Amino acid sequence: MNPRLVATVWVLVTLDCALIGYRLAMGRTARLDKRRYHQIASARGALLGQAPLAAVTALGVLVVVRGGEEVATEFNSAMSRFIAAGGAYAGLILVASAMCSLRSVRVRTVASVVIFGPLTLLRPAVVILTVAFAVGRHPTPGLALVGLTVVIPGVCLEMVLDRRIARRLVLHADGHTH
Amino acid sequence: MFVEPRPGGQAVWQRLWVPPPGLIEITDLLFERNPDGTRAPVRRASVVQHCVEHGDRWAAGIVAEMPSTDGWLDPEYVDRLMVAVHCEIQRLSEEFRHGARMAELLVPLLATLGRCGQPPPYRVVDVGCGTGYVVRWLSDWCTTPDVEFVGVDLNPALVDAARNLAARDGVRCRFEVADAFSLTEPATVLISTGVMHHFRGPDLDRFFAAHERSGAAAFVHLDFQASRLAPIGSWLFHHTRMRLAVTRHDGIRSAQRAHGTDVLSESATNNAKRFETMISRPSVRFTPLPCVLTVLIGTLSGLGQPLLEELGTAARRFNPLR
Known part of the structure; x- marks a missing residue:
């Protein structure tokens, strides 16, 4: 396994987890200044993602160690394809984030409504398609298993936590719920 | 039974x-x-x-x-x-930058009032303020003692929440459970965001007629604009960002209930007769794309032209009605 590819995938997934934490925090406080609140939420999201990320990495190492050189090569090319597809999505997020830092009220509105909105809606499909693109070229049982362990938390983690928050939202509503 | x-x-x-x-x-x-x-x-x-x-x-x-x-x-x-x-x-107000949009309009509006013989202090009253996001945002942005920001709503629970949030935010503004058009200390400028679509038919006429007796010198109302794309955009927005079923339902219905510029123009000109009104153009300049928000501005007679001058290039976004 190429350590540089592993590190890049780790950075991409950790960034995605930080964004999950950020999205989970949104709409729960009506305070004006939410920078610290969102920073903590993003850090929590990034930390929360480390456990499934570590599990997938361990599974990947196990698959490569048991499969030998050929599997390691396939694994590297799968990671490269994952980085290409995931990187494109991350690139769009970065462009929208850059737009949000501009002064124009209208440009910032377009960035959050026209780019962040659809991207958030499409994220589960993006996760599935990215993993399918990465694994699908030469699908071995080992790679497919690793892919599945990426897809399941990648798609379900945010949904489950979001529903849990939704159930508690009214119960503790005072305009500033943590 | x-x-x-x-x-x-x-x-x-x-x-x-x-x-x-x-x-x-x-x-x-x-x-x-x-x-x-x-x-x-x-x-x-x-x-x-x-x-x-x-x-x-x-x-x-x-x-x-x-x-x-x-x-x-x-x-x-x-x-x-x-x-x-x-x-x-509030996420909607934050993403559509309701506070900044309102500030962009209030600056030239208050300057016009000052120029035309109405000196400060000014009282800006938000009609149907809810938890007071716009009032709190404006109070945080404008700290001059010449302008007082007041949020008014009929729901005491929302006003309580707005007061608590303002205390936590450390902003200088106040909130009241009252009818915004019959305040003991009347407004100089009445503002609202996402309120007009709640008034239907004769209620919309009564809403504008109430401006006449309010004693206000001007009003600025922002709301969704009716368009074919609005319900789709609203569905997308609320399904990706809102968690509560009530919020999703009301958000989507808000876009479906939004008044067309013709309805707002007619009701405002017929019922707020002391005011010169102007409404934002329905589409983005040089494109057929519909604007997401409608802005309706009213000023006491004689202030319309000075306001257009104060607005500068932003005046191109408005159609004067009367």
Whole structure:
């Protein structure tokens, strides 16, 4: 396994987890200044993602160690394809984030409504398609298993936590719920 | 004997493409007042039936699941729900930058008032302020003692939440449970965001007529603009960002209920007769793309032209009505 590819995938997934934490925090406080609140939420999201990320990495190492050189090569090319597809999505997020830092009220509105909105809606499909693109070229049982362990938390983690928050939202509503 | 109607469900595509004949918002139905101003209990079955009668089975399904005691909606739950819904809706105000948009218009408007013989202090009153996001944002942005920001709403739970949030935010503004048009200290400028679509038919006329007796020198009202794309955009926005069923329902219905610029123009010019009004153009300049928001500005007679001059290039976004 190429350590540089592993590190890049780790950075991409950790960034995605930080964004999950950020999205989970949104709409729960009506305070004006939410920078610290969102920073903590993003850090929590990034930390929360480390456990499934570590599990997938361990599974990947196990698959490569048991499969030998050929599997390691396939694994590297799968990671490269994952980085290409995931990187494109991350690139769009970065462009929208850059737009949000501009002064124009209208440009910032377009960035959050026209780019962040659809991207958030499409994220589960993006996760599935990215993993399918990465694994699908030469699908071995080992790679497919690793892919599945990426897809399941990648798609379900945010949904489950979001529903849990939704159930508690009214119960503790005072305009500033943590 | 009253039989509670079965609410049933509605597929997502039906909610979007086949809006019910009578467009309603759930939050409008959960809070009622007696003639003496005290809170009236609300019967859950009556709200459910109202939703069914208006053809909105999605709303009926949501209300039918709300907690009640002996058939009456639990007022504490309703208060918490209203605060939670408004807290979620604030995301919309944040993403559409309602505070900054309002500030962009208030600066030239207050400058016009100063130029035309109305010196400070000015009192800016937000009609139907909810949890007071715009008032708090404006108070944080404009700290001069010449301008006082006041949020007014008829729902005490929302006003309480707004006061608490303002204290936590450390901003200088106040909130009142009152009728914004009959304040003891009248407004200089009346503002609102996302309020106009709540008034339908004769109520919209009464809303503008009330500006006449308010003593205000101007008003600025922002709301969604009616367009074919609005319900789709609203569905996308609310399904990706909102968690509560009530927020999703009311958000989508808000876009479906939005008034066209023709309706707002006619009602404002016919009923707020002391004011010169102007409304934002319906599409983005040089494109057929509809604008997301409508801005309706009114100034006492004689102030319209000076305001257009103060607005500078931004004046191109408006059509003067009278």
